Amino acid sequence: MTFIALTITGLLLLILQTTILTPNPLWYGSPDLLFILTAYLGYRANSLHGILILIPLSWFNDVFSGTVLGTYPLIYLSSFFLFKYVSEHMPVRKSLYQLPLIGAIYLIVYRLAHFWLGIILPNPLPPWSWPIILLKTVIMVILAIPLLRFFETIARRCEKLTNHSGNMLHIRSGNRFH
Amino acid sequence: MRPRGNKKREADKKNFKRALFVGIIATFTAIILISTIGSQKFGFFHSLALDILGPFQKEFSELTSKIQNTKQDYIDLLNVREENKNLWRELREARQTSHLNREALATNARLKNLLDLKDSTHTPSISANITGKDPSLWFRTIIIDRGSNDKVRKGMPVITPDGIVGQIFEVAANHSKVLLTIDPSSSIDILVQDSRARGILQGTGSIIHSLKYILKNVDVKEGDYIVTAGYGGIFPPGLQVGYISKITKKKRGMFQKVEVTSTVDFHTLEQVLVLLQPQPFPDSQ
Numbered sequence: 472m473t474f475i476a477l478t479i480t481g482l483l484l485l486i487l488q489t490t491i492l493t494p495n496p497l498w499y500g501s502p503d504l505l506f507i508l509t510a511y512l513g514y515r516a517n518s519l520h521g522i523l524i525l526i527p528l529s530w531f532n533d534v535f536s537g538t539v540l541g542t543y544p545l546i547y548l549s550s551f552f553l554f555k556y557v558s559e560h561m562p563v564r565k566s567l568y569q570l571p572l573i574g575a576i577y578l579i580v581y582r583l584a585h586f587w588l589g590i591i592l593p594n595p596l597p598p599w600s601w602p603i604i605l606l607k608t609v610i611m612v613i614l615a616i617p618l619l620r621f622f623e624t625i626a627r628r629c630e631k632l633t634n635h636s637g638n639m640l641h642i643r644s645g646n647r648f649h
Numbered sequence: 650m651r652p653r654g655n656k657k658r659e660a661d662k663k664n665f666k667r668a669l670f671v672g673i674i675a676t677f678t679a680i681i682l683i684s685t686i687g688s689q690k691f692g693f694f695h696s697l698a699l700d701i702l703g704p705f706q707k708e709f710s711e712l713t714s715k716i717q718n719t720k721q722d723y724i725d726l727l728n729v730r731e732e733n734k735n736l737w738r739e740l741r742e743a744r745q746t747s748h749l750n751r752e753a754l755a756t757n758a759r760l761k762n763l764l765d766l767k768d769s770t771h772t773p774s775i776s777a778n779i780t781g782k783d784p785s786l787w788f789r790t791i792i793i794d795r796g797s798n799d800k801v802r803k804g805m806p807v808i809t810p811d812g813i814v815g816q817i818f819e820v821a822a823n824h825s826k827v828l829l830t831i832d833p834s835s836s837i838d839i840l841v842q843d844s845r846a847r848g849i850l851q852g853t854g855s856i857i858h859s860l861k862y863i864l865k866n867v868d869v870k871e872g873d874y875i876v877t878a879g880y881g882g883i884f885p886p887g888l889q890v891g892y893i894s895k896i897t898k899k900k901r902g903m904f905q906k907v908e909v910t911s912t913v914d915f916h917t918l919e920q921v922l923v924l925l926q927p928q929p930f931p932d933s934q
Binding site: 486488489490492493494495496497498501502503534535536537538539581585588592593594595596597603604607 | 780781782783784785786787788789790791792818826828829831832833834836851852853854855856915916917918
């Protein structure tokens with residue numbers, strides 16, 4: 472139930488970020504909402520279910536955006552494992568406390584993706600612009616606050632609805648000592 | 650016996666008094682009636698009665714009037730509330746209609762421009778709405794609501810009355826992805842309209858394109874219009890692309906550094922025209 476709900480939520484976010492939140496093709500303020508979902512899954516879901524949710528979503532993002540297929544699966548899956556690794560080595564797992572980490576991992580992964588795309592594409596990419604990337608990062612960190620709560624609410628409600636121990640997503644507690 | 654006689658006398662006296670009183674009243678009434686009916690005159694007693702009762706009547710009338718006014722005010726208030734609601738609803742509807750009308754006018758103007766362009770181009774074409782835009786850092790693509798069911802094929806040019814927008818990059822049954830001319834992967838064979846100098850126009854991710862391979866000895870100047878050369882077979886020749894906005898000549902190298910600003914306003918792009926021309930590379934579909 473949680474698995475399906477988060478996948479559908481991800482699809483809706485994808486549609487939102489390619490329509491309303493991108494008023495024109497030259498707009499730099501569009502946030503990467505799926506990246507916030509990736510962060511949430513990295514903090515709270517187990518590897519298998521995180522991958523199962525992220526693969527179709529990143530695949531859909533490839534369809535809607537970009538010219539190099541595989542860019543988004545690479546970005547989201549690497550981010551997912553990075554979030555997962557870092558969150559498992561942090562004392563507090565509550566995702567809201569890890570907002571700065573979302574910004575930091577976003578910057579690292581996108582910088583690496585820029586480098587990788589620069590190698591594989593025949594024409595030069597738009598130059599890496601710190602003001603633009605920092606603007607996007609700030610927008611995303613701000614949006615992450617309500618969105619992480621939203622994902623948390625969805626996960627909890629779905630857990631209550633299913634109300635059995637075999638919860639599909641295996642959402643972990645915010646306290647690592649539980 | 651004596652008390653009985655006293656009782657009778659007292660009863661007689663009482664009867665007499667009653668009869669006298671009734672008689673006086675009756676006489677008085679008869680006089681008033683006869684005098685009133687007979688003379689038909691609004692006399693002293695009428696005036697007196699009117700003056701005595703008048704103020705009470707007035708107070709009662711005012712009170713009744715007040716009550717009626719209050720009742721009417723309340724009813725009016727209820728009606729006004731209802732009317733206010735209706736007026737606000739009507740105002741909202743009118744505003745919405747006005748907004749829709751303005752939107753329809755704008756759409757009409759845009760479609761008219763597209764239709765004029767469609768009539769002016771000899772190639773068959775189909776209009777399309779933009780349904781999605783690329784939010785990424787590196788790519789500049791859009792999604793349109795026409796696909797292979799509308800005979801759209803990979804590589805077909807996408808234009809507006811202002812110039813070239815891009816080319817079809819991927820095709821599904823009812824939707825297509827368009828690679829915009831501003832995408833870094835986009836390269837178009839072009840001609841400078843006045844000097845007929847040939848070059849390659851490359852996207853940079855912004856509204857400014859980079860025009861490559863213009864030799865230093867070729868006379869180009871800012872403001873010159875750039876059109877498609879038509880050599881690659883993808884774009885028909887003579888379609889407007891942009892104008893030269895900046896020229897830099899460095900001491901080293903054979904070529905000038907030329908920047909071209911697109912004539913298409915990508916900020917307000919909503920509808921486009923797909924030219925359904927035969928494809929030069931059918932294998933690539």
